Amino acid sequence: MFNLILFGPPGSGKGTQSEKLIERYGLKHLSTGDLLRSEIARHTALGQEAKNVMDKGQLVPDEVVIGMISSALDQNPQAMGFLFDGFPRTSAQAEALDKLLDLKKSSISVMLALEVSEEELVKRLLKRGETSGRSDDTNEQVIRARIIEYHNKTAAVADYYRQFDKVKMVKGEGSVNEIFQGLCQEIDSRLPR
Numbered sequence: 775m776f777n778l779i780l781f782g783p784p785g786s787g788k789g790t791q792s793e794k795l796i797e798r799y800g801l802k803h804l805s806t807g808d809l810l811r812s813e814i815a816r817h818t819a820l821g822q823e824a825k826n827v828m829d830k831g832q833l834v835p836d837e838v839v840i841g842m843i844s845s846a847l848d849q850n851p852q853a854m855g856f857l858f859d860g861f862p863r864t865s866a867q868a869e870a871l872d873k874l875l876d877l878k879k880s881s882i883s884v885m886l887a888l889e890v891s892e893e894e895l896v897k898r899l900l901k902r903g904e905t906s907g908r909s910d911d912t913n914e915q916v917i918r919a920r921i922i923e924y925h926n927k928t929a930a931v932a933d934y935y936r937q938f939d940k941v942k943m944v945k946g947e948g949s950v951n952e953i954f955q956g957l958c959q960e961i962d963s964r965l966p967r
């Protein structure tokens with residue numbers, strides 16, 4: 775199995791690049807943000823609770839997202855590998871993911887981390903907010919809160935994988951295709967032959 779974490783701050787292009795990567799490499803895309811938004815759209819109790827937190831730009835509790843990832847892994851026993859997008863976002867989530875994969879005799883192959891300046895992130899998210907209907911994109915204060923949450927809790931996840939020498943920084947600014955080529959280069963050099 776080839777398991778990839780696509781890492782980066784809010785608006786760094788994880789979702790955009792994930793769509794292209796799963797098509798090229800046949801990985802199963804697991805985005806905790808998408809899973810949470812689908813709970814919100816279906817008006818579940820979990821969705822309602824998550825929405826209150828997401829609208830403030832804060833992280834939903836670890837046990838909620840770990841539970842969602844655990845079921846998604848169980849539901850996809852045939853997957854050739856997983857692309858994790860927006861997960862893990864705390865050190866506790868990273869440790870939980872390692873344990874879940876270990877139970878399946880698997881592990882993270884690499885974390886590719888998209889580097890984008892803060893001003894570019896805010897610009898992209900405000901622009902998307904004009905049309906996306908995502909309530910956490912419409913106001914600059916919530917966007918800034920998401921970026922602060924990233925620095926306070928999520929950036930440390932890269933340090934967690936760095937101790938296993940699994941992190942590669944990739945340029946996240948430029949055209950979508952240029953960035954995609956950069957990611958593919960890193961993946962191709964690590965794919966089992």
Ligand code: AP5
Pocket residue numbers: 782783784785786787788789790791806807808810827828831832833834835836839859860861862863867898899901902910920946947948949950953
């Ligand atoms: P989540 O859905 O994961 O959002 P995010 O990490 O804040 O990031 P985005 O999805 O907004 O950005 P992205 O990196 O995917 O970029 P995209 O490709 O869309 O999380 C939302 C919330 O859910 C969190 O705040 C939290 O509350 C909760 N949550 C989710 N996972 C959680 C977890 N594990 N633990 C706890 N809570 C969790 O691109 C952004 C925009 O830029 C788009 O409009 C795109 O078209 C544009 N764009 C992309 N590439 C380029 C480019 N090269 N040049 C110009 N524009 C570009």
Ligand code: MG
Pocket residue numbers: 788789790807860
């Ligand atoms: Mg996304």
